[in-house]
Amino acid sequence: MQVWDRDVRAVPTSQTKVASWVSSRRVPARAKQCIFLTMEGGPSHIDTFDPKPKLDELHLQEFQRGGEQRSAMESGKRYYVRSPFRFRRAGACGADIAENWTHLSEQVDRICFYRGCQVDSVNHPTAMYQLNTGNRFGGDPAVGAWTLYGLGSLNENVPAFVVIPDASLPQGGASNWGNGFLPPKFQGTTLRSSGSPILDLEPRSEITSEHQQANLELLRSFNERHASTRANHDELQARIDAYQLAFRMQAEVPQLLDLNQETQTTRTAYGIDQEPTDRFGRKCLLARRMIEQGVRFVQLYAGTWDSHDYIERAHGHLVRSVDRPIAALLSDLADRGLLDTTLVVWCGEFGRSPDNGVRGGTAYGRDHNPRAMTIWLAGGGSAAGTTVGATDETGAEAVECVHHVRDLHVTLLRLMGLDDRKLTFFHGGRHKQLSQFGGEVIPELLG
């Protein structure tokens, strides 16, 4: 496995040195792979996993704000609004969960709910960049890129960091899975549910494999002739290898994406061919297939959860579309013995506010809230069957086990066996890291 190349200037080039370089950055851990379920738009913790009965009491009373107004979302008259969803306690652990998560409620004993996370930004693209890269302003490597940089790839014939966006790219675009200042090989590869899964994967329809093989053969013979007169030209050899790998990927990637190889029972369990679960169900099933094939990091997007109005209808629809697929993914991974080594993360870029500017009716929703959110982890050595941290009585602010998202990043790396303090890359005059300036592990999230 050739993980490192000459371009990674910080990394030694000889194989033995690489092994010690990698091991010096590793810590013992169970998770080898990660599935990151990104709920784009900011799902409401108050309406999903963090019930606030106090809001029933305060419903439509005027919202009292302290401190300086910092955004247009805080202007005008605002009212507390209650959750339109009822809650229950589920599983042996008795986790709080809104009743409309009918399938996920059966999986809560596998889940660690965390209510203490906070972010800096009240705005989508900056919050999304922070969640994905640690840096609000973009341009830094994504979590998946860091993971690859630290752990390398498990299967050379498939991309190691795969992103499946929703119908449209999220705000901020492809920088959300960029390699930043890391070499481009660590960039997330977007797979499409329709069309060619990887850009330019397939030759023009008129060009057959035989035709292409002939062209490649000619190219290879000239490359090798050229190489034979230039000793120790690693870059040239890497280019020759890249063509061979490309040819293999052309064969393997379509296989990987072929959901017809799955049984009808499995397809049904994920909600495929049913509405409204088909779209996300396919992604979740693809994620499991990719984990089996050794993809290191899979990120799936679902959204948009940005329900400023009509939260009952909007969140209701979204929960229906992801509930069954996510529950199926967790139980399928567990059945196949993969959950232990696969860390599953569910989160948005921020939570939502207990108040809204709309009074009465069903039109109300919730605005952005960087001070409180619920994220959850499952598998990969996370603390199954627990709920960690708490928000205040209206869900406005995290008050127990409060951590900045950078600590969540450090914890994710820790679960994957990487130490944020050591997983650094020299760029722009300093050794940069995912947490930006360092952070701490949140021990409560570790199993």
Added chain:
Amino acid sequence: MWAFEPLDATHAWEWSLPNIDPIDDYFRRNESIQPAPRADRRTLIRRVTYDLLGLPPTPDEIDAFLTDPADDRTAFGTLVDRLLASPHYGEQWGRHWLDVARYADSAGFANDYERGNAWRYRDYVVRAFNNDKPYDQFIVEQIAGDERNAEDPESLIAVGFLRLGPWELTGMEVPRIARQRFLDDVTDSVGQVFLGQMLQCARCHDHKFDPIATRDYYSLQAAFATTQFADRPAPFLPHENQIGFAERRFLEQRRAWYESLLDELNERSIVAARAWFAERQLDSTPFEKLAADGLAYTTIRNRLRGQGISEEDLPPRHAGFAPEHFGLERVARKGLERLSFRLERYEPFALSVYSGASIARGSIAAPIRLPDDRLQGTIDATHVLIGGDPFSPGDEVEPGVIAVVAARAAAPFHLADETPPRLELPREVDGRRLALAHWIASPENPLTARVMVNRVWLWHFGRPLAANPNNFGATGGRPSHPELLDQLALRFIDDGWSIKQLHRRILLSETYMRSSRIAEPSPAEPMSEESYAAFRPRRLEAEELRDAMLAASGELNRVIGGPPTCPEINNEVAYQPRMVMGTFAEAWQPSSTRALRHRRSIYGLKLRGLLDPWQEVFNAPSPDLSCERRESSTVTPQAFALFNNRQVSQRSLALAMRLEALELDQGETISQAFLLTLGRPPTEAEVAAFMEHWRAMTNRHQTLDFQADVLPTSIPREALEENTGEPFHYEEPLEVAAEFEARCLVRGCHATHARLSRSLPRAIQQQ
């Protein structure tokens, strides 16, 4: 701290090329390894033409150089002079500068609004390099062009540099944070680009080993506290190219579509409102009166509210809207907003700034114009921000320069011609930046010349003399060759900050002309990373690779300058829905004519939210940060991009047809292909292998039926409606497709056509 020490002028080298070659002497003194011989002329012309123009030399140019009877060094000098005089030189070296300047044609973040007039800055840079604008003047214009000469459109365009970072202000965010984001970007960018100082480290707190204090950072930032955004009137200059202005008609078609959508939705609401009044048997006379005046539904509603009619007695805000209508309304309304930015391409305004008071704004959704009174508003004071947080102001600071740099200078700084030397910048609203710019562009500033010389060296040799071109501070790598760096910097200043003169001094040295292969490679003493005993070949950068393919295929349009054009990019990416705030961005539509599509890559529209994946895979940097040095890595998608990409395949077909049109025999055709692509004739073995391959492929081609590509004239969009979380559908029209020129690759050569129809598959001719 080496970079802050003054340049030592006491031992200046003697330069008198071609007889005295101090760079080569320097390396011979410092390296024990026997250097490689001078490269042959064929190698040299290819190396230096790509280097200076980013294009391959033509077979004729190669011939002329090979047969030049002058000695190698004289002939090479003539060649360098010819290349430096080429208008394509400014495109190639301007492009390097645009990497550093974090240039893009859009603003990034949630809306990623186009910066319609940013192209005028891009062309300004190209012109500056072509005209060999003295570097000190280039600096002053980019930092303070407006203060230097507000009547000069060129200066107003140049200062757009300050605004090139990603920036927006939406209603969802905090204006003060957005403003601070600009201030941090501009402080850090000026620091990195011109002074090689990574100032952002000093933003939050002092560092033990970093001589730049947090106070310095905010003093420098105070120079920009009165810098305000405006797209200022700036008449088009005679040398600004208006090619492509005809494409404006497509944007007008798009505007008409959005307006018709809004009209339909408005009509829907009015009809629904009438039904609402009727159902409740309420008096609709006031409503009808306003409706008869042709007012929009929302306006009517607001007027009625103004007349004292209560909310309960009015039909709802979006009367008659089903979920998809909410979505469509946003598509149209936001689309019009976006168009107002895109149409700036064709207007005589410059992306620019002025010095004045800050105006309170909640959001920015249209190009900003100059206010009537520049001093109306708040003159912002600058404070040290505790932890970099704009809500935690510490001590107030005055505008100033970086103390440690000024303190070590050999001679006192003169901020402007008249002012006495000092560390403070003016405190007035005007003139802060101009004084700062003069301080930076001063020969006494030890950083400025060193930083630029290092960049130029990097772009010639693929590696810098000081490891981090944007970082000459405590954390940057020390120079591998400090003496050489300083001597070049001294010479650069003495040459009147002439970049072309700097090129000559470097290129005409034997060091640049060396072969890439050492005669006696010694395993005991391999060439170190720092050695210049042999020339290191480099890979073409993304833009060079595309331009070279267009040059080889004969399709390259060599026109200089003008508004951005849209080359073809991967269709799936072009049509991929892309979320922007509250709606979806318009699809990428390739320009209508081949001439526009086949312009050099530097002229391609560069959107922060939609980078050309083909360029990305070949390491074109993200424009969000200043890029000091491009990566050059080998990844598998590059193989896909070269082998399967449609544009690459079209280039190869065009090259094939160009060769066919020459009507040469097979051997000569192969030779010509080698000359056009590799700049050398093939060996006998290569000819034989290609003949064989050609024969096999011709047989295969006869069984093929190539389909001509047909562009869709509209694209179905499925989007999730924010209010309901449910999908909705609409059809986005693709205006340009109707006029997309894609018929024939070879023009007006009937004989060739006849021949081609025998040897090439049908549809190639139709592309």
